[in-house]
Amino acid sequence: MQRNQTNQSVIRIEGLNKTYEPDFEALRKINLTIRRGEIFALLGPNGAGKTTLISIICGITSPTSGRVLINGKNIVRDYRATRSVVGLVPQELTTDAFETVWHTVSFTRGLFGKKPNPRHIEKILRQLTLWAKKDERIMNLSGGMKRRVLIAKALSHEPDILFLDEPTAGVDVELRKDMWDLVRGLQKNGVTIILTTHYIEEAEEMADRIGIINRGELILVEDKKTLMRKLGTKRLYLELQQPLEKIPARLKPYDLKLANDGNCIVYTYDTRAKKTGITALLQDLSESKIKFRDLNTSKSSLEDIFVDLLKENT
Amino acid sequence: MNTEAVKSIYIFEMNRARRTIFQSIISPVISTALYFIVFGSAIGSRITQVDGVSYGSFIVPGLIMLSVLTQSIANASFGIYFPKFTGTIYEILSAPVSSFEIVLGYVGAAATKSLILGLVILATAYLFVPLQIAHPLWMISFLVLTCITFSLFGFIIGVWADGFEKLQIIPLLVITPLVFLGGTFYSISMLPPLWQSISMFNPVVYLVSGFRWSFFEMADVNVGLSLFMIALFLTTCLVIIWRIFKTGYKIKD
Numbered sequence A: 001m002q003r004n005q006t007n008q009s010v011i012r013i014e015g016l017n018k019t020y021e022p023d024f025e026a027l028r029k030i031n032l033t034i035r036r037g038e039i040f041a042l043l044g045p046n047g048a049g050k051t052t053l054i055s056i057i058c059g060i061t062s063p064t065s066g067r068v069l070i071n072g073k074n075i076v077r078d079y080r081a082t083r084s085v086v087g088l089v090p091q092e093l094t095t096d097a098f099e100t101v102w103h104t105v106s107f108t109r110g111l112f113g114k115k116p117n118p119r120h121i122e123k124i125l126r127q128l129t130l131w132a133k134k135d136e137r138i139m140n141l142s143g144g145m146k147r148r149v150l151i152a153k154a155l156s157h158e159p160d161i162l163f164l165d166e167p168t169a170g171v172d173v174e175l176r177k178d179m180w181d182l183v184r185g186l187q188k189n190g191v192t193i194i195l196t197t198h199y200i201e202e203a204e205e206m207a208d209r210i211g212i213i214n215r216g217e218l219i220l221v222e223d224k225k226t227l228m229r230k231l232g233t234k235r236l237y238l239e240l241q242q243p244l245e246k247i248p249a250r251l252k253p254y255d256l257k258l259a260n261d262g263n264c265i266v267y268t269y270d271t272r273a274k275k276t277g278i279t280a281l282l283q284d285l286s287e288s289k290i291k292f293r294d295l296n297t298s299k300s301s302l303e304d305i306f307v308d309l310l311k312e313n314t
Numbered sequence B: 001m002n003t004e005a006v007k008s009i010y011i012f013e014m015n016r017a018r019r020t021i022f023q024s025i026i027s028p029v030i031s032t033a034l035y036f037i038v039f040g041s042a043i044g045s046r047i048t049q050v051d052g053v054s055y056g057s058f059i060v061p062g063l064i065m066l067s068v069l070t071q072s073i074a075n076a077s078f079g080i081y082f083p084k085f086t087g088t089i090y091e092i093l094s095a096p097v098s099s100f101e102i103v104l105g106y107v108g109a110a111a112t113k114s115l116i117l118g119l120v121i122l123a124t125a126y127l128f129v130p131l132q133i134a135h136p137l138w139m140i141s142f143l144v145l146t147c148i149t150f151s152l153f154g155f156i157i158g159v160w161a162d163g164f165e166k167l168q169i170i171p172l173l174v175i176t177p178l179v180f181l182g183g184t185f186y187s188i189s190m191l192p193p194l195w196q197s198i199s200m201f202n203p204v205v206y207l208v209s210g211f212r213w214s215f216f217e218m219a220d221v222n223v224g225l226s227l228f229m230i231a232l233f234l235t236t237c238l239v240i241i242w243r244i245f246k247t248g249y250k251i252k253d
Helices: A050-058 A079-083 A101-111 A118-127 A143-155 A173-188 A200-206 A224-231 A249-254 A278-287 A302-312 B003-019 B021-043 B055-086 B089-094 B099-128 B136-160 B164-180 B193-199 B203-216 B223-247
Strands: A009-020 A024-035 A039-043 A065-070 A086-089 A161-165 A192-197 A209-214 A217-223 A233-240 A257-259 A264-270 A292-299
Touching (some): A009 A050, A024 A050, A024 A192, A024 A217, A039 A050, A039 A200, A050 A065, A050 A161, A050 A192, A101 A118, A101 B003, A118 A143, A143 A161, A173 A200, A209 A224, A209 A302, A233 A278, A249 A278, B055 B136, B055 B164, B099 B136, B099 B223, B136 B203, B136 B223
Parallel strands (some): A039 A192, A039 A209, A086 A161
Antiparallel strands (some): A009 A024, A209 A217, A233 A264, A233 A292
16 A cells, blocks of 8 residues: 655644533543644544534534644634645535535535636546436436545545545445545545544555544554554464363463353453563463464454453543 | 626526526515506506606615515525525635625625616606606616615625524514505605604605605605615615625624
8 A cells, every 4th residue: 555644744733622512521631733644534433422522623613722723724724724634524415415416515515715626526426336327316316326426526626635524434335445445546646634433444554653632632642553463462363172161270370261062262362571481382372281283373463452441441 | 896706606606596587676676566566556546656757667766676675685695694604604704805805796696686676667657657767877876885784784684584484584674564554556745744753764765765866856755864764774785785894794603
């Protein structure tokens, strides 16, 4: 995958707070820098503050305090310059039901101050396989197609920064894969992408960096690979020749788990530790006369990391 | 200035009117034609003249105002309420457009639609009654000012409303009675003195009176006062809209 990202910041969020009346703190002291050309995935459970954060950056919601800079410009003072480079695909399927695909996409382009460019609109609609539906009213489209229309609208004014708020929520596998390809293509062309998602696999597949937000607080921002290396654990699966009813007392220190009706022992170890304990475990197994016929290892997924982090912060 | 955005909103709204041409133009024209038949022909035959003008002709400016006022409010309020209702308002709020440009797009389109409607009704009136316009430029000026002012008022209602019921309440319970009691079908001078005084608190009286003057050079109140009252209402609406965008009232969280 080609990466055009630099360390140059494209969005800088400083001390951002959002409190809804009477005292619900949707965002608390958010500090975050988004690098030019990267794909940044913002993960968090429902109500964590992902959409509020995006809404503030895009100008839909006003912050209670703090500031956001896009290309070094304040989003409130220099709203024309900052908003014109941002595209947003909202979470909800909010569309003008009675409009045609072509009109609604062209409308958005105009709204962002760009002169009509039928060629560009055609290119986007073809990319999103919407060309055949260009004269169709949006109300007649399927949910997946409506989602594509929202993406087409967000791309209509050729933005440098694209926000995708749960872009693949409720879409089928095929469309999800199409969107991933599209996002990668956009990144190749230098577009910075910030996506929020519930699908950990999406972040794992797409993102360069990951931010985890919970209860309005950004609890972690890390390079995806570093995150997985730092927080990742590995599991060793030992397939036994004879099933076990319980783990022998001698093996208690290894905190082993039995799986597959006692036919498999699972050992979880820290890849960062100086000693993983594998050698000692295998020796103790041998001394305990426990024989195995196969073994394999697996890395913990981003989902495991995410769940663990949320547990820690609850 | 983001002229492309203003143009986009304006064209978008005008396209909506084209889609709903029956509701926007044909329906009000049919209603007005019915008023001509009922008030002009049936009742008007018993009221021969008002201040030297045949009753059928006398009611024309009032009828135009009736439609223009209600349609200005309906067009502008629906124009801004609908994106709020469907959620597409996010686009407007996240676009590089100023509040002035948003108002210009929505109110400009609503006022244009009302102006077209007013002129269509005027043309329809020629089919029913003899009509002469003493001051055509003043007539157009009054009409344009009224279209803009009440479209601004409709925009405020559209922002304020958080349901279709609220969207209808002001036009039905406030505007329609004010128009009917504002000298649309009669001259204020025909009322008893007490009701004449009470009518002076009705802003529509000034609109109808000024507009009627541009047709027949007859007015219930001084033309200058009519213009002043329209300007006052226009300024009030502009100030309210400015406050709406400054505070984000019912638009931004």
